Amino acid sequence: MTDAAELRRRTQELLAAHPPASTDRDDFLKARFDAGLAWVHYPEGLGGLGAPRSLQAVVDAELEAAGAPDNDPRRIGIGLGMAAPTILRYGTEEQKQRFLRPLWVGEEVWCQLFSEPGAGSDLAALGTRAVREGDEWVVNGQKVWTSSAHVARWAILIARTDPDVPKHQGITYFVCDMADPGVEVRPLRQITGEAEFNEVFLTDVRIPDARRLGEVGDGWRVAQTTLMNERVSIGGMRLPREGGMIGPVSATWRERPELRTHDLHQRLLTLWVEAEVARLTGERLRQQLVAGQPGPEGSGMKLAFARLNQEISGLEVELLGEEGLLYDDWTMRRPELVDFTGRDAGYRYLRSKGNSIEGGTSEVLLNIVAERVLGLPSEPRTDKDVAWKDLAR
Numbered sequence: 537m538t539d540a541a542e543l544r545r546r547t548q549e550l551l552a553a554h555p556p557a558s559t560d561r562d563d564f565l566k567a568r569f570d571a572g573l574a575w576v577h578y579p580e581g582l583g584g585l586g587a588p589r590s591l592q593a594v595v596d597a598e599l600e601a602a603g604a605p606d607n608d609p610r611r612i613g614i615g616l617g618m619a620a621p622t623i624l625r626y627g628t629e630e631q632k633q634r635f636l637r638p639l640w641v642g643e644e645v646w647c648q649l650f651s652e653p654g655a656g657s658d659l660a661a662l663g664t665r666a667v668r669e670g671d672e673w674v675v676n677g678q679k680v681w682t683s684s685a686h687v688a689r690w691a692i693l694i695a696r697t698d699p700d701v702p703k704h705q706g707i708t709y710f711v712c713d714m715a716d717p718g719v720e721v722r723p724l725r726q727i728t729g730e731a732e733f734n735e736v737f738l739t740d741v742r743i744p745d746a747r748r749l750g751e752v753g754d755g756w757r758v759a760q761t762t763l764m765n766e767r768v769s770i771g772g773m774r775l776p777r778e779g780g781m782i783g784p785v786s787a788t789w790r791e792r793p794e795l796r797t798h799d800l801h802q803r804l805l806t807l808w809v810e811a812e813v814a815r816l817t818g819e820r821l822r823q824q825l826v827a828g829q830p831g832p833e834g835s836g837m838k839l840a841f842a843r844l845n846q847e848i849s850g851l852e853v854e855l856l857g858e859e860g861l862l863y864d865d866w867t868m869r870r871p872e873l874v875d876f877t878g879r880d881a882g883y884r885y886l887r888s889k890g891n892s893i894e895g896g897t898s899e900v901l902l903n904i905v906a907e908r909v910l911g912l913p914s915e916p917r918t919d920k921d922v923a924w925k926d927l928a929r
Contacts (some may be wrong), residue, residue: 540588547573547598556604565607565641575642578624607642610873614684615639615646619692621765626750626758647688649679649712649736654929657897660756661927662702664738666695668839675741685721685734686870688714692762699925706924709756711747727886729866732874743769753842764834766895775815781884782811784877785852793853807848814840835901836909842898843889845905849885856881
């Protein structure tokens with residue numbers, strides 16, 4: 537069985553054969569993947585060694601100390617946090633071999649075609665249709681709030697393949713090539729002035745059946761793997777103490793004593809403690825992941841992430857007073873990633889408003905925590921046994 541000492545040895549062999557200072561970044565990342573040191577808990581041949589997930593920290597520490605490049609995880613977060621675990625669990629061997637290496641290295645960016653204008657919180661009501669024609673599926677519909685669609689090569693897509701059964705049963709999960717004819721990406725300008733989100737129109741897009749993940753009609757179950765991993769990746773990211781949104785406001789408090797008031801001090805102390813509790817809870821959640829698949833606990837972490845970001849950014853704007861009303865740049869841009877700590881307080885305040893919507897609305901996540909964590913009775917549902925085609929829309 538691979539242990540920490542063995543992983544250190546393998547990591548040092550990688551560094552000796554591919555010195556970071558003289559090796560092209562992409563070549564180093566490909567060599568790391570091939571050595572099984574990308575995500576050590578994945579199977580051999582797919583970037584891993586079948587080792588315990590907890591031992592990834594051993595590899596990361598050795599590589600960081602040597603100045604090795606990473607794969608820019610923020611830029612490819614959807615691929616790493618959502619597409620990869622879904623492909624690993626439900627993909628064929630051919631799909632795993634085709635997609636996982638370029639995904640991890642960062643050669644191919646992924647996006648998520650789930651939400652629709654009429655199916656956001658009630659995602660299972662989605663209306664994008666996929667009709668089978670021989671060995672292909674013809675897809676028509678519209679998706680919305682799609683991060684990184686403007687730079688993505690691939691997308692994870694769920695579409696309705698059977699309108700004659702209840703909404704959760706007639707969905708199938710696909711991998712969509714964003715370069716295919718019929719895929720149109722349009723920017724959605726946000727309150728920040730940027731357009732990191734997009735709407736995607738699918739018109740007679742042909743997807744080979746070989747790019748289906750899971751069984752026909754089983755897409756909702758496959759999508760749950762994606763959604764649970766999404767909430768962990770958003771709400772349970774690894775941070776140092778005072779990492780994330782609490783860092784800038786804490787630094788301002790220390791550096792600008794003239795801005796302090798007793799009330800702001802009490803609020804900052806409360807939020808600092810809550811941010812630290814959330815950080816440590818995230819560490820515990822990652823330790824639980826070592827033993828299996830992510831569960832509903834990730835929904836609780838994502839809830840805390842959204843609430844804290846909004847409260848902390850609001851406190852920061854108040855602390856800065858008139859300065860907090862300034863905004864650095866309203867230029868229309870289509871960024872590849874969200875940078876909360878690299879921008880000013882105004883950006884953090886505006887951008888955090890979306891945290892309670894993206895990755896599952898806070899209202900939906902409260903229901904998940906209530907039913908799956910606390911064991912409370914579910915809310916009454918009148919559409920549970922009604923065919924999708926008969927639902928009121």
